[in-house]
Amino acid sequence: MKEIVLSVEKLTVYRETYAAVQDVSFELEAGTDMAIVGSNGAGKSTLVQAILGILPRQAGEVLILGRPLTRRGHLPSSIRQQIAYLPQNFLFDRRIPITVNELVALGWDDLGPKLPWANQKQRRLAVRQALERVDALHLGTQPISRLSGGETKRALLAYCLVRPRRLLILDEAPAGLDVRGESEFYQLLYQLKQEQGWAILQISHDLDMVRKHCDRVLCLNRFLRCQGAPDYALSPDNLAAVYGSDFVRYRHQH
Amino acid sequence: MSDLTRVIELFQLPFMQRALLGGVLTGLMGGLMGSFTILRQLSFFSDALGHSALLGISIGLLLGINPSLVLLPFAVLFALGITYLLERTRLWTDALLNIVYSSSLAIGVIVLSFVGQYKGGINNILFGDILAVRQSDLVVSALLVVVCIGFVGLTLRSQILLTLHEPLAIASGIAASAHRTAFIVLLALVVGVSIKAIGVLLISAFVVIPACAARMLSRTFTGYVMLSAGLGALGAVLGMVLSALLNLPSGPAIVTMQLAIFLVAMVLPRTKLSAV
Known part of the structure; x- marks a missing residue:
């Protein structure tokens, strides 16, 4: 059995007064690639930010390489150095x-x-x-x-x-890359997980890419709607539960 | 006697040497801390801190305690108080700073009115008196310069990441809140220590102007931080010379030279100099 790099147990995160993520549990093994899918506002970025300790959590546990993330977001530095994070919007002061x-x-x-x-x-x-x-x-x-x-x-x-890292967390990483860059990007991710055993957790809106490249999928709609292999997790029923039935009908017609 | 000879003779006087060294130390730490202050958009914070120091000085005078002894703890507490309010109220930084600084200035003036005649004079509080810098002031400034260089140098990676993108910094394990507080406390100490020489009205110039000039000449972050500290010290040396040459008040002369450096940085061709 492969090593569990990330373990999330009944995680609940509040934003202002509502639960943006509630009762989410999953595990990520070394050398695998997991995608988080869901509509806007489903809590995908909130989930990864809570895993990284950027946002505080209200309930649940997060273990990275077997070490617990404290409520204040602290992890031993030896573990922190094993994690890389690519944020969704790298907004910075250009000056x-x-x-x-x-x-x-x-x-x-x-x-x-x-x-x-x-x-x-x-x-x-x-x-x-x-x-x-x-x-x-x-x-x-x-x-x-x-x-x-x-x-x-x-x-x-x-x-x-x-x-060298053990866990790579990507928030809509390929956005902004051209076609060649995107292809090279997925090739690189494949190398990292296959050859170096990195565990990859990525948020994505590109369901075709998820189906093609990822080993497992989490469907999030504040709650965890489903998780499993892409063929199961991205079935019409599950997509309807996450995105609504109109989306599934539209996708089917196109 | 030529002007140059007169200036050289003046700088042979111990009080002028102390003033020069005090100016260099103040310029150095102002430039160093200012490099991060402007990028974190805390320029107004240093200004508010400087102005609010008047309240600390007034309280010291009212209680019959040496204002210099009250100033540093007051500046640190004031800085921590503002940081706490910013985090708790979630108001706009400039709006909150405006409330705090104008009200503490008002209360400071009221408290001063109870003190009666202050022998140091209000002018010395407002514009400072670098010529009155003593040996003990130099020791404190030198210690603070060492602390500032040590803090920025040893935590440079964390400071750059925090300035660039806080979520990325936190994700890489940097204790953002602790670093932010340490920086604010150090900035408060720099402002507090420099007020005697520079005065409450001009202190923010020492923090802001060299950093802005350095920004225009820099391409790399490390080069920018070092240049900012260097230009702060250079401004102080040139300002003291100008002050001796034309018999001008020293603090304003230094700020004028800092402005001159800034203007030169603005007009210099960017392509050649931005390789720092």
Whole structure:
């Protein structure tokens, strides 16, 4: 049996006064790729943000690599360093002066105080290799404010890849990539899970991609409507429960 | 006697040397902390902190305690209080800061009216007196510079990530709230320590102007932070020379030179210099 990288048990998260996610439980194994699908407002981003400790949870447990995430969102740094997160909207102040090399290097360093010039050689090498992997080596010295949406995504992906991880959490990651970039992106994800055993949890609206690439699917509508292999989870009945019957009729006709 | 000789002679006087060193230390820490302050859109925070210090000084005078001793704890408590209010009320930052700073300024002036004649003079509170900087002030400033450099240097990765994208920082395990509070406390200390030399009205210039000038000349984050600190110190040196040369008040002369540096940064060709 494969190692359980992420275990979520009866997770409930409130936003303002309503439960955005309620009673959600699932497990994610090493070397597998799980997609979270659901309509807008179904709680997909809330779920991953609670798993990462960005949002507080009101009930339930989250275990990452066997270690519990505390109510205050704390995880041992050795575990944190095994997690990479690619947010849905990387909104940042474009006046911040930072190059792609610097951004990617931020993902390489260990947590905790250290001298900025420590391990400079190894850091440079790791950054270079990560950028090469996402075909963005030419962007290294560019300020991130000058990047297009797709280039920014590549730079962020390099930030995730700059050191070995065990869990990759993606919130609508391929949005903004062109057709070639998207294809390379899924190829890369496949390599990471097959060759390096990364567990991947990704939010997606692209049901065809989910059917084609993912091992398991969670259907979320604040509650967990279903989970399982794509053929089961994306059946017309389950899709109707998540998106409504009109959506299933429309999808069938097209 | 030429102007240059006169300036050189002036800087041989111990009080001028202390003033110069005080200016450099203040410029250095103002520029360093200012580099993050402007990017986190806290410029008005440093301004409000400076203005509200008048209340701290007034309370010290009313209670018969040396205002310098009251100023630092007051600045820190005030900064923490504002941070707490911002998190609790969820009001717009500039609106809340405006309420706090104008009301503490008003209360400060009322308290001062009970104090009677303040021998230091209101002008010294408003514009500072860098020429009155003592050895002990220099020691405190130097210690604070070391703390600021240590804090920013050792936590640079966390500070950059927090400035760039807070959710990404939290997801990578950075304790955002603790880092934010530590930064605010340090900024409050920098403002509190610098007020004696610069005064409550001009203190925010030390935090904001060098950082803005450095931003226009920088391409990398690390280069930007170092340049901001460097320009803060450079502004202080040039300002002190200008002050000695033309017999101008020192604090305003330094801010004027910082403005000159900012204007030069604005007109310099970006393509050549933005490689820092």
